[in-house]
Amino acid sequence: MAIEVGSKLEGKVTGITHFGAFVELAEGVTGLVHISEIADNYVKDVNDHLKLDDKVTVKVINVDKDGKIGLSIKQTIEKPADAPRPERFNRFEGSRPSGSGAGERPSRPSGFGGAGGGDRGGRPxxxxxxxxxxxxxxxxxxxxxxxxxxxxxxxxxxxxxxxxxxxxxxxxxxxxxxxxxxxx
Known part of the structure; x- marks a missing residue:
């Protein structure tokens, strides 16, 4: 079976480094799961998430001309389509996006400064x-x-x-x- 971008495959962790983990796929081909592609949350240490000889499901995200294979574990995890995305802070309005529901800050009239109405030192x-x-x-x-x-x-x-x-x-x-x- 040829390794194609987008295909999901089973593999075994054969090496762990500070920047990711090497996973051996079928036919003895090895690819790299970069530390940013291990989990949805921040990964400080790969050893907290993977161990040698772990069986993992990976998705092929790129195949370079020189044979290097980029893999992802986090892209194999199915996310519910109706899961709410976290709200982003709108730095121009100083509040959450409009219609965000409870806890929404009222917008200020233009011409008013930052928090507290004064400069950054809090002096009016x-x-x-x-x-x-x-x-x-x-x-x-x-x-x-x-x-x-x-x-x-x-x-x-x-x-x-x-x-x-x-x-x-x-x-x-x-x-x-x-x-x-x-x-x-």
């Missing part, structure tokens, strides 16, 4: 430091809701970034002897 208004309620240039550049606008946050970021870069340049130049300094 997106203020990151001792500047108080001042905007990036010292004037009060907040919208009526008391939040900094995107443009204000960007200009504050650019200003802080330029200050950090200039101080970094100063410190590295002083370590090298300044601009155009001689090295003896």
């Amino acid at each position: 208004g997106g203020d990151r430091g001792p500047r108080g309620d001042r905007g990036p240039r010292g004037g009060g550049f907040k919208n009526p809701a008391g939040k900094l606008t995107f443009e204000d946050k960007m200009s504050r970021f650019l200003k802080d970034s330029e200050e950090r870069i200039s101080s970094l340049k100063k410190s590295t130049e002083s370590k090298r002897g300044g601009r155009g300094g001689r090295r003896d």
